[in-house]
Amino acid sequence: MTFDSSLLQSLLFQSVNGFASASGLFLVAAGLSIIFGVTRIVNMAHGSFYMLGLYGAVTLAPRLGAVLGPDLGYWAAVACAALGVAVLGALVEVVLLRRIYGAPELYQLLATFALLLVISDAVLWLWGPEDILGPRAPGLSGAVELLGRNLPRYDVFLALAGPAVLAGLHLLLARSRFGRLIRAATQDREMVAALGINEALLFTAVFALGAGIAGLGGALQMAREPANLAIDLSVLGDAFVVVVVGGMGSIRGAYVAAVLVAQVKALCIALGTVEIGALAFNLSRLTLVAEFLIMALVLVVRPHGLFGRPQAAIPHRGTSEAPLRPLGRPARLALLAGLALLALLPLAEGTFPYAPVLALDMLIAVLFAASLHFIMGPGGMDSFGHAAYFGLGAYGAALAATALGAPTPVALLAGIGVAAAGAVLFGWFCVRLEGVYLAMLTLAFAQIVWSVAFQWEEVTGGSNGLFGVWPDWPFDSRAGLYLAALVLVALALLAIRRMVFAPFGLALRACRDSSLRAEALGIPVARVRWLAFALAGTMCGAAGGLYAFAKGSISPEAISVSRSIDGLVMVLLGGVESLAGPVLGATTLTFLKDNVMRETDYWRALLGALILAVVLVAPGGIAGALRRLRFRAGRAP
Amino acid sequence: MSVLEVEGLAKAYGGVQALGGVSFTVGAGELLALIGPNGAGKSTCFNIVDGQIRPDRGTVRLAGREVTGLPPRRMARLGVGRTFQIAAVFDSLTVLENVQAALIAARRQTFALWRPAATIAREEAQHLLEQTGMADHAGRPASELAYGDVKRLELAMAIASEPLLLLMDEPTAGMAPAERLALIELVKRLTRSRGLAVLFTEHSMDVVFGHADRVVVLAGGQIVASGDVDAIRADPQVRALYLGTGRAAGGRA
Amino acid sequence: MSAPMLEVEGLDAWYGAARILFDLSFEVRRGEAVALIGPNGAGKSTTLKALMGLVRRRARRLVFDGVDIADLPTYRIARLGIGYVPEDRRIFTDLTVAENLDIAARPGAAGGHGPAWSREALFDLFPNLARMQDRRGGAMSGGEQQMLSLARALVSAPQLLVLDEPSEGVAPIIVEQMIDTIGALKASGLSILLSEQNYAVCNSICDRAYVIGQGELRWSGPMASLDEARNHDSASPLD
Structure with a gap:
């Protein structure tokens, strides 16, 4: 590659573009x-607030423009959209959040994610599935000429706008009573x-402020990008990366990180295809990988982000779990009988042709949820x-089957091996964090895997994914694959149970209860958690491999955030405090x-x-409800 | 040879000297109390010995071996047991499992994946619970224990690895007066019978003057006095800096 | 003696599912200093938190200054004129000394019906704080933080000061200073409710005492007779 003036111009162009994107990211973060x-x-x-700001603005701009003229209409639409989102934020705080302030972190994360799902469908219902283009910004639609290039x-x-909001927020926090x-x-x-101080009012005001800023960020983008249904999640993923890199709670950090992330992305696009020796890399397609590399680098050097401070240790859950007890003989026999029944299920295929298909789906879900539960329950690591x-x-x-x-x-x-390698790599970063930081980082890593699957078309088939992933003999029949899956899942569940009660599981639960005490006893906390993370990822990889063969295909859609959330819902629906929970929930x-x-x-x-x-x-889930029933039955005279 | 030798420890935070060259030793079977006003550098000193903080200058030697700056879990393996100001145990495990977890860690069997942990080190764990008077609670979840019992469980866990040195940060904080003295007496018995060296901080003067073998007084990051309890009690500088006239130290209600 | 300023009758309180207080009754009269005495875990702190509405509680009668506070949120209780100095001080460590004091001063709102404290009067009482107004709360020593916590409570112009174990974790010499300060506040007419384990502190400040054990009232009476009970009776109410 040669360093000529056109490259320099391209870099400049992209860097202004980068600062513009950084402002949007910063407002959300x-x-x-x-x-x-x-x-x-x-x-x-x-x-979702960002998305609502954008949808609100593109809808209001033409209408207000008709009344106030396009100039004033545009800016009035931006202001109204931001205010509207702030009011909605206040409403959400009063109606939903006030009920969950005392709940465990995981429940809070899930409840707000439920809100994301509801808003997403509300937007679909109100605006329909098509992208909506916004108007150009009046007075700012031209370009400035700099170094022979036109900058929008x-x-x-x-x-x-980003630094202006940063300065405003800084003044607000440092100087005002609020x-x-x-x-x-x-x-x-x-x-x-x-x-x-009336703290309920304060909380509502803060939530409205935060929502309003995000709404403003969305509304301001209306001249740059069309409103579409996918931005809630993509913006959220980016915002998590920014917050993790900048440090939770630091406004300054959020800006620096937003600039860093946006600029590296812009740089990748500006450089385009780079040739090193005989190899050509198309950097513009690797923007998300670049984002990952920045985050990884920052976390290695500063685990709590550039401007973050270690958060005070928050106990894992409000109340601690009851000690786990091994199963008695009757329960073991019942389990074996159940397993035998499941093995006979293919015989019913004649009467219920769909039964093995649904049962296979369930087995895959059980393995997925049980592996997640291993790190969430005994491990205390809530992976998103x-x-x-x-x-x-x-x-x-x-890939191994087709290519x-x-x-x-x-x-x-091979699939299991790839998953294990990924879990070892990502786990190294994740296990050093706790609570919401861990949740955000795991989610960011998952977004990166998703993006690679989506962007690396040559290998992964891009948005269409890979097809024709059919198993060969003897797994090519419904019954064959189902029985193989049954054996695999049963073995995995047995292994999980053994591990939970083995010294390793004891140490894992110990690290969850008090990492301070565990370290003082000589238990290598990070390594224990890392191994658990890697084992869970490995078993989850088996579930993924089975899924590919069961469906005959795999696409990015099947591995999106919603699958992670499904796993959490399964674990919670079943009950996080019991090993039976994920099975029931899945x-x-x-x-x-x-x-x-x-x-x-x-x-x-x-x-x-x-x-x-x-x-x-029902915060205890199904298993919790069953336990309560049994407890009551035991108490009855 | 002393179990613990601390020499010239210094640590500054953002230009403020928290600890300015502190040296002392603790021998086997000895209880050394570290006292002083808040901000005197007790915690800093303590956390350096325990490995949570790395000093700017100075060395920490354990049984003659230099261990300065090693992380807490390495310290634990080299023979340092520790209890915390707010006792830390594993709430979701039973009392017996808590001690078993400590013994399993000491034997480096943490990464065994298959064999049930319930069968490992059961008798030793039971024995430790007997020594600390906790045997009756063996099957109870640790989360249900009264605070005094949590402290005794923590002590059982801290000595499970048969450490050379026991670090106790305000061992009797948050306990009733009768419990306080019982706990420190238990510590003293264990110290003598096992040849343990004990370094502890404490705000409760009846505990310090009733049971410590020697006392080191810190103020402003420096040692202002050290010696046996009578000498410390009589030291005019210590009275002026820390103890006061004694009218507020008239025992706990 | 004047009418009670704080009347508590049949107070129960919970932490999560665990019940901590059982049918506790006590009162504080105007201008009086009252001690809650008992070992750790007896429920002293919970009593004070229950008073402030910081834990789940229920009471037959919970009246402060003629107002039923059983169903009021914490901030409304504080505004009636209760200055709360919590266990562990709970200074805002990221805020400066001056900012810590500003938080409690609500501009435009009526004070807590008690004597107003000007900054000058406050700094007369705590000369140390005057010198370190721009220092971050986190950069102060434990004793200094204790003084700031007390000063912060005074800014809201309380009628009743509620102090939770002010002597815990503080050097004996600082405890002595604190006894003098709290004594001076009492002399100025403030009512005081003090939770303490340090008997000497209670004895120097308080008129009456309630002894609490395992969430129940065990003994109550004038401070002097508790003193006698300790000296002459081996089966003292504290054991």
Whole structure:
């Protein structure tokens, strides 16, 4: 590659573009950060507020433009959209969040994710599935000429808007009473109330502020990108990367990180194809991988982000679990009998042709959920990105089967190997963090795996995915694959149970309860958690490989965030405190999805409602409810 | 030879000298109390010995071997046991499992994946619970214990690895007066019978003056006095900096 | 003696599912200093938190200054004129000393019906704080933080000061200073409710005492007779 003036111009052009994108990212991340600081809730629906701001603005601009003229109409639409989202944020805080401030972190994350699902379907219902283009920004539609290149005026404006909001927020926090209250409440909200401050009102105001800033970020983008249904998740993933890189709770950090991430992306696009020796890399297709590399690099050097501070240790759950007890003899015999019955299921294929198909789906879901539960329950690590290892397993197996023509068992093993490698690599970063930081990082990693599957068309088939992944003999019949899966899943569940009760499992539960005490006893906490993470990822990879063979294909859609969330819902629906929980939850959710949710276009809203029901009504899940029943029965005279 | 030798420890935070060259030793079977006003550098000193903080200058020697700056889990393996100001045990395990977990860690069997942990080190764990008076609670979840019992469980776990040195950060904080003295007496018995060296910080003066063998007084990151309890009690500088006239130290209600 | 300023009758309180307080009754009269005495875990802190509405509680009667506070949120209780100095001080460590004090001063709102404290009066009482107004709360020593926590409570112009174990984790010499300060506040007419394990502190400040054990009231009476009970009775109410 030669360093000529056209490259320099391209770099400059892209860097202005980068600053403009950074402003959008910053607005979302800053709102996320402020809300987290005061309420301790990571708002998974924050990307949705951005999306609503954008939809609101593109809808309002022409209408207000007709009344006020295009100039004023444009800016009035931006302001109204931001304000509208702020009001909606206040409403959400009053109606939903106030009920979950005392709940465990995981439930808070899931409840706000349910909100994301509901908003997503509400937008689909209100605006339809088509992208909507916004108007050009009046007065800023031209270009500024710099070094012989035309820079879009609006990009320059946006590039300046970010620092302006940063300065405004900084002044607000440092100088105003509202800002002092925010900083005080960030540290100790109870004490703020005990000093006579109405903290409920303060929380509502903070949530509205954060939502409004995100809405503003979305509305300002209307001249640059069309409103579409996918941006809630993509913006959320980017915002998580920014917050993790910048450090949770640091507004300054959010800006620096947003610039860093956006600039590296812009640089990749500006450089385009780079040749090193005989190899050619198309960097513009690797923007998401670049994002990952920045995040990984920062986390190696500063585990809590560039400007972050280690958070005070928050106990894993409000109340600790009851000690796990091994199963008694009757329960073991019942399990064996159940297993034998399941093995006989293919005989029923004549009467219920669909039964083995549904049962195979359930088995895959059980393995997926049980592997997640291993790190969530005994490990205390709430992963929001378990789909990554499912995806690695599925793509690994599919590639080995199609591109290399490997026999089915070998291909499955290859998939498991890929998932294991991924879990070892990502796990090294993840296990060093706790709580919401861990949740965000796992989600960011999963987004990266998804993006690679989506962007690396030559290998992964891009958005279409890989086809013709059919198993060979003897797994090519429904019964054959089902029985193989049954054996594999049963073995995996047995292994998980043994491990939980083995010294390793004891150490894992110990690290969850008190990492301070574990370290003081000489237990290498990070290594214990790392191994657990890697084992869970490996088993999850097996589930992914089975999935690819069961469906005959694998596409990015099957490994998106919603799969990670499905896993969490399964574990919680079943009950996180019991090893039976994920099994119950996985079968229930698979059944529901198969029979209820496929009947409607608005399945996201339905899933959201289900999540909210679990979080608000039955936090112990099915297993918890059963335990309570048994407890009552035991108490009865 | 001393079990613990600390020499010239210094640590500054953002220009503020928290610890400015502190040296002392603790011998086998000895209880050394580290006292001083808040901000005197007790915690810093303690956390350096325990491996949580790396000093700017100075060395920490354990049984003659230099261990400065090693992380807590390495310290644990070299023979340092520790209890915390707010006792830390594993709430979701039973009392017996808590001690078993400590013994399994000491035997480096943490990464065994198959064999049930319940069968490992059962008798030793039971024995430790007997020594600390916790045998009756063996099957109970640790989360249900009264705070005094949590402290005793923590002690059982801290000595499970048969350490050379026991570090106790305010061992009697948050306990009732009768419990306080019982706990420190238990520590003293274990110290004598096992030849343990104990370094502890404490705000409760009846505990310090009733049971410590020697006392080191820190103020402003420097040692202002050290010696046996009578000498410390009589030291005018210590009275001025820390103890006061004694009217507030008239025992705990 | 004047009418009670704080009346508590049949107070129960919970932490999560665990019940901590059982049918506790006590009162504080105007201008009086009252001690809650008992070992750790007895429920002293929970009593004070229950008073402030910081834990789930229920009471037959919970009246402060003639107002039923049983169903009021924490901030409304504080505004009636209760200055809360919590266990562990709970200073806002990221805020400066001046900012910590500002939080409690609500501009435009009526004070807590008690005597107003000007900054000058406050700094007369705590000369140390005057010198370190721009210092971050986190950069202060434990004793200094304790003073700031007390000063912060005074800014809201309380009628009743609620102090949770001010002597815990503080050097004896600082405890002595604190006894003098709290004594001076009492002399100025403030009512005081003090939870303590340090008997000497209670004895120097308080008129009456309630002894709590395992969430129940075990003994109550004038401070002097508790003193006698300790000296002459081996089966003292504390054991």
